[in-house]
Amino acid sequence: MIGGIRLDETVTNVVIPTFDMKLLKPTIFTSSQAKRDESMMALLSDVVIGTAAAPTLFPPYSFQITTSEGVTTKFNLYDGGLVAGNPTLVALTETVKEMNGNVDYTKFRVLSLGTGTEEFQGYEADSHCWGKVALKYLLYDPILSTAGERMAEVYAGMLLRTDIYPNNYIRIQIDTLNSTENNMEDPSTENLQNLVEIGEKLLNQTLTRYDPSTGRFLPVSNGVTTRQSLLRFAEELSAEKKRRETKRKLFGAI
Template sequence: MHFLEPKYDSDNLKETIKECLRKEPRISETITNVIIPTFDIKRFRPIIFSTLKAKRDDSMNPLLSEVCIATSAAPYFFPPHLLTASAKEFHLVDGGVAANNPSLLALCEVIKERKVDYSKILLLSLGTGEQNGKDKLEVGDPSKWGILKWIWKNDKSNPLLDILMTSADEMIEIYMSSIFQSRGLKDNYIRIQADLSSVEAAFDDSREENLKCLTKIGQDLVEKNEDILTDFAKKLVDIKKVRPRPRPRPL
């Protein structure tokens, strides 16, 4: 148990991310529009980086690698990341503590940019798995719930962190479903999520057998939802066929 320091340093994480993004693109230079949530522990509020925002504000246009490091800094597992852009400092951790399901952020980004016809919005939300009911917590003896009970479980998970991230995830799911259902467009929003055991849901189990297991779960999830995903893809193709083509940029 790591009480006084993060479980891991972030050196290997930083090295891997920077190797993948060796050309050092900035947020404004992404091929498609992206939204990356983080949480600032000094300001105590979410900081949302996006391609559209970066094109308007230099302080929101850091290197993409820096934002990837920040949004990967899960509390307890990795240290917070200090990010500086245009002399502005951000003290960041994993955005999942505030927006583990970022689909609502994506919808808000679209709404802010243009007048929206919800019937033309198709939103596919892919979860990374949640712990199933049989492995979740039970009250048991209430008098035993001290600080250690909240931050440590026999399977080495962190109950408090799990609760914070899962509850935020579930609330977003409720909001998103309500938004589309209230407009008679429930098929325009699809949420796909896998059920995981406590072992499979572990944040940092990189054993080869566990990675193979997670890959199999992902493949099974695609097969299970094949018809839904196929219909969704057809809708996207149909929309693209009627969408006006962008004018070529002048040379």
């Protein structure tokens, strides 16, 4: 349990996007900022509940932080997925802010885990009329729910130069779920087990990558599986950790 752990006390740096429904703006919580700014030194549990408050599924979440000088900041939070369904760009931006000097994006390694989306067909422009739709439909209409995520895919690929360095950015995502598999209101044991099986199958299937020309996740040309790609990613991280530890022993803090 995370109990009374504050954001500035996390084992590793974290970046958690939320949306403040009172101020109508994204609010990004980071452990690095919490260490510098007492007004952002939130309980990790508060931030997690706020970023998970998906509309129609969970109520919005409110909490406040009072600094040692008596200044109180109140947050009224909704699901971070409203502004960052794929938070890769948020993580990249916050990482770059902590770096000094020129940034070489080709040295970044990003692993992004999606939660799966339902397979859908787009609309012809003259056949789709918004009308007076319900909030739930509006929020989960395919056009609105995927637009931001797709833009994140395009820009992440551009920044990380995946056209030249395809292994720099791995996005594990499936966009062919049916309505039953994608039903977030069904926490039954049967449905959860079905999702586990989908994930296990995904590991053994060919890795997919977002294709801007079709708007779909398509199998990579070299046939590498998701499992193989993740193992290679882990090996790279392990090698980098050993390299840094060796450098630290020889030359002190990096």
